[in-house]
Amino acid sequence: MSLRVYNTLNGRKEPFEPIEPGKVGMYVCGVTVYDYCHVGHARANIVFDIIYRYLRYAGYEVNYVRNYTDVDDKIIARANERGIDSQELAEQFIRAFDEDMAALGLDLPSCQPKATEHMAEIIAIVEKLIERGIAYPSGGDVYFSVEQFPDYLKLSGRNLEEMQAGARIAPGELKRNPMDFALWKAAKPGEPSWDSPWGAGRPGWHIECSAMSMKYLGESFDIHGGGKDLIFPHHENEIAQSEGATGKPFVKYWLHNGFVNVNQEKMSKSLGNFFTIRDILKTYDSEILRFFILSAHYRSPIDFSDQNLDEATSGLERIYEALEAAAQAVEGCPESTEPCPEADAFKARFAEAMDDDFNTALALGHIFDAVRTMNRLIAEKKFRKKASLVTEVRALHAAVMQVGDALGLFGSDPAAWLEKQRLIALDKLGISVAEVQEQIERRVQARADKDFALSDQIRDELDARGVILLDGPQGTNWKVK
Numbered sequence: 001m002s003l004r005v006y007n008t009l010n011g012r013k014e015p016f017e018p019i020e021p022g023k024v025g026m027y028v029c030g031v032t033v034y035d036y037c038h039v040g041h042a043r044a045n046i047v048f049d050i051i052y053r054y055l056r057y058a059g060y061e062v063n064y065v066r067n068y069t070d071v072d073d074k075i076i077a078r079a080n081e082r083g084i085d086s087q088e089l090a091e092q093f094i095r096a097f098d099e100d101m102a103a104l105g106l107d108l109p110s111c112q113p114k115a116t117e118h119m120a121e122i123i124a125i126v127e128k129l130i131e132r133g134i135a136y137p138s139g140g141d142v143y144f145s146v147e148q149f150p151d152y153l154k155l156s157g158r159n160l161e162e163m164q165a166g167a168r169i170a171p172g173e174l175k176r177n178p179m180d181f182a183l184w185k186a187a188k189p190g191e192p193s194w195d196s197p198w199g200a201g202r203p204g205w206h207i208e209c210s211a212m213s214m215k216y217l218g219e220s221f222d223i224h225g226g227g228k229d230l231i232f233p234h235h236e237n238e239i240a241q242s243e244g245a246t247g248k249p250f251v252k253y254w255l256h257n258g259f260v261n262v263n264q265e266k267m268s269k270s271l272g273n274f275f276t277i278r279d280i281l282k283t284y285d286s287e288i289l290r291f292f293i294l295s296a297h298y299r300s301p302i303d304f305s306d307q308n309l310d311e312a313t314s315g316l317e318r319i320y321e322a323l324e325a326a327a328q329a330v331e332g333c334p335e336s337t338e339p340c341p342e343a344d345a346f347k348a349r350f351a352e353a354m355d356d357d358f359n360t361a362l363a364l365g366h367i368f369d370a371v372r373t374m375n376r377l378i379a380e381k382k383f384r385k386k387a388s389l390v391t392e393v394r395a396l397h398a399a400v401m402q403v404g405d406a407l408g409l410f411g412s413d414p415a416a417w418l419e420k421q422r423l424i425a426l427d428k429l430g431i432s433v434a435e436v437q438e439q440i441e442r443r444v445q446a447r448a449d450k451d452f453a454l455s456d457q458i459r460d461e462l463d464a465r466g467v468i469l470l471d472g473p474q475g476t477n478w479k480v481k
Contacts, residue, residue, distance in 0.1 A: 003058065003355045005223075006299060008231060008254040009155055013357055018222045019252060024055050024062045025221035027213040027251075029230055030112070032069040032205075033093035034078045036276045037100045039289075039304055040260045040267060044227050046290050047257045047298040049106040050407055051225070054354050057406035064109040065216045067209060068094055070116050071202055076191055086192050087116070100277045104286045105408050111216050115208040119194045122203045122211040125245050126183045126196075134244040138174035140186025140199045146179045149240045155254060156232040181237050183207045206237035210250075214242065224251040231256060258301045267304070275304070284309050285420070290408055291316045294360040315368075316409075317421060319400075322371040324414035326397040329378045333390045340395030346370045350403045360407065367403065370396050425480035429466045436467055440476050443469070 003016040018024050028048045031041055048066075055062045069075075070090035079086040094114075115122075126142050129135035134148045146152045146160065153160055160179065167178035175182075182204035187193035193200040203211075213221065219242075226235065235254065242250040259266065262273035280289060292312035296302040346366060353362035374396050377389050384390065404410035426433060439458050446454040459469050462478075470477045 004357055005253050005255060006357045007252075008256050009251075011157075014253070016253065018060070019220060022059070022061060024060045024223065025065075025217035026052065026055075026062060026223040026225065027065045027067075027209070027217055027221065028109075028224075029209060029226040029234065030067040030069065031093075031097055032072045032074055033090045033097060034072070034075040035093065036096055036278060038267070039262075039275050039277065039280060040227065042100075042104060042277050042280070042289060043260050043293050043302065044225075044257050045101060045106060046104060046293045046408075048225050048255075049104075050294065050298075050360060051223075051255070051358055052107060052109070053406050053408060054358060057403075058351070058354075062110070063217060065111045065113065065213060066109040067212050068097070068112060068114045069205065069208060070094065070114045071192060072205060080190070090116075103281055104277065105290065105411070107408075113212045113216065115203065115212070116192075118208065118211050118215065119196075119203070121215050122207050123184075123196050125207060125211055125214075125241065128245045129183065129241060132244065135183055135241075136176070137198045138176075140201060141174055141182055142184035142198055143175040143180040144183050144237070144241055144244070145176065146181070146240065147177060149244050151243070152240050153232075153236060155236050155239055158232060158236075181206065181233065183241065206234055207241055209234070210238050210242040210245075213238075214246075219246045219248050219250075221251060223253050223255055225255045225257075228256045228258060257298045258296075261301055261303045263305050264303055283424075284313070285417075285424075287409060287412065287417075288313050288316055291364075294364055294407060294409075297357075297359055297361055299357075313421065313425075315364075317418065319367065319371050319410065320412075320414045320418050322374050323397060323400065323410060324418065325378055326374045326393050327414070329383060330390050330394045330397070333384055333394075334387070336387065336391040336394070338388075338391055340392055342373070342392055343395035343399040346396065347399050347403060354406075363403070363407070367400060370400050374400075422480060426467075429480065431465060431467065436462070436478055440469065440478065444476065 004013045005016050006012070007014050026048075028044075031037060045066075048064075052062055052064050068090075071086065075090055076086050079089040082089065126135060129144065130137065130142065133145075135142055135144050153163075164177065164179050169175060169178045184196060184198055184203060184207075185201050186198070187200040187202070191202065193202055213224070224235065224238075239250050261267065262275070265273060267273055267275075288309060289312075292304075292309055293302065295312060295315075346369070349366045350363050353359045353366060356362070374393050377383065377393050380386070380389060401410055423433065426436070439462055443455050443458040446452070446458065462469060466481045468479050468481060470479065
């Protein structure tokens with residue numbers, strides 16, 4: 001099955017056929033840099049990082065552009081609160097964003113433009129819209145006239161007449177229609193501004209993305225992404241001003257990720273359920289957060305909670321345990337050049353899932369199937385003497401690692417990653433490694449003394465506290481429930 005994507009513009013899945021065969025231009029709306037990023041930003045950026053990775057895995061050459069909005073009302077207001085220059089604040093939070101994305105293990109986009117560095121391109125689009133009669137200057141502002149663009153609201157499917165009936169023109173705005181939106185805003189005292197044909201001012205929010213996306217990807221490109229909250233007005237207005245200026249289709253496929261709920265409630269600062277990426281990574285490994293986000297389809301809402309993150313931790317642990325066991329099981333065994341149909345079939349199932357609108361939840365299910373197969377084969381008697389089993393485990397291990405790279409997973413050393421999680425889990429339980437080892441030594445001595453009642457008592461006490469003892473040929477190990 002070839003790749004199919006859900007296109008918000010048409011409300012259905014469509015075959016993915018890029019404008020230029022073999023090459024993909026993708027633009028994703030970045031953040032407005034006035035604060036630290038939250039879990040909603042984490043989801044959006046991880047989702048499009050996975051799409052970026054998978055497109056390359058599938059053989060496409062991808063030009064991925066993600067912008068910074070570094071001039072905006074929110075930035076100016078926050079800078080004024082702190083008594084600093086707005087660009088100083090913006091640069092501070094650009095650095096913070098970059099640090100957060102690196103901590104999440106995201107691949108760098110091809111290009112990360114800033115709005116403030118593209119004033120010439122922004123002004124040129126506004127001038128073109130005025131020339132075509134689709135925009136008008138008014139008191140130093142410039143507004144887009146929605147009534148002059150017949151396809152307005154084609155992305156969101158809203159009704160313009162109904163929206164106009166309930167809209168009002170705010171005090172200080174000089175627009176003709178309450179639905180018209182600002183392309184350029186006249187300068188106010190104390191605000192950053194740039195010279196323009198309409199006087200000093202700064203761009204509206206929407207126009208910057210049209211200018212940057214078209215500069216780096218052309219007047220028409222393949223994919224535009226972002227959260228569902230951007231469909232209206234941001235993406236709707238991007239379409240209007242871009243197609244109004246060029247007369248060409250702006251974007252072929254519009255992709256939008258779903259919302260993040262927190263404990264089944266919408267995430268909101270007012271509800272006090274608002275978590276920054278930095279808060280989350282103090283407690284959970286970044287790969288766990290990625291695994292959690294992958295566990296749901298990108299268009300579906302996802303419920304963020306400690307319980308769901310703990311479940312993601314357990315799932316990822318099972319895979320890392322299997323990868324470690326498989327690597328150890330085949331170590332020193334002769335290499336084979338024989339093909340492995342089972343590994344090829346697994347990769348085909350993975351691709352089929354991802355080709356169905358990037359269905360990562362189903363793709364993870366196939367990975368778990370491969371892991372269970374590896375565990376079953378390793379458990380067979382005299383495994384290392386059966387060349388066909390060794391070949392299959394080695395090939396499945398390599399295949400899981402390969403598809404994991406396409407998802408941004410399994411890049412850590414399994415033993416080190418698992419040990420880190422054990423220590424984190426112990427810390428949450430309020431137990432030290434030294435205490436666990438001390439109890440294991442007591443139990444070993446009790447068993448040597450044939451005091452099996454005490455041995456069982458120690459095991460049960462640790463189990464009640466969340467630590468499971470694992471007896472094996474090499475002695476007793478432990479893990480956290």
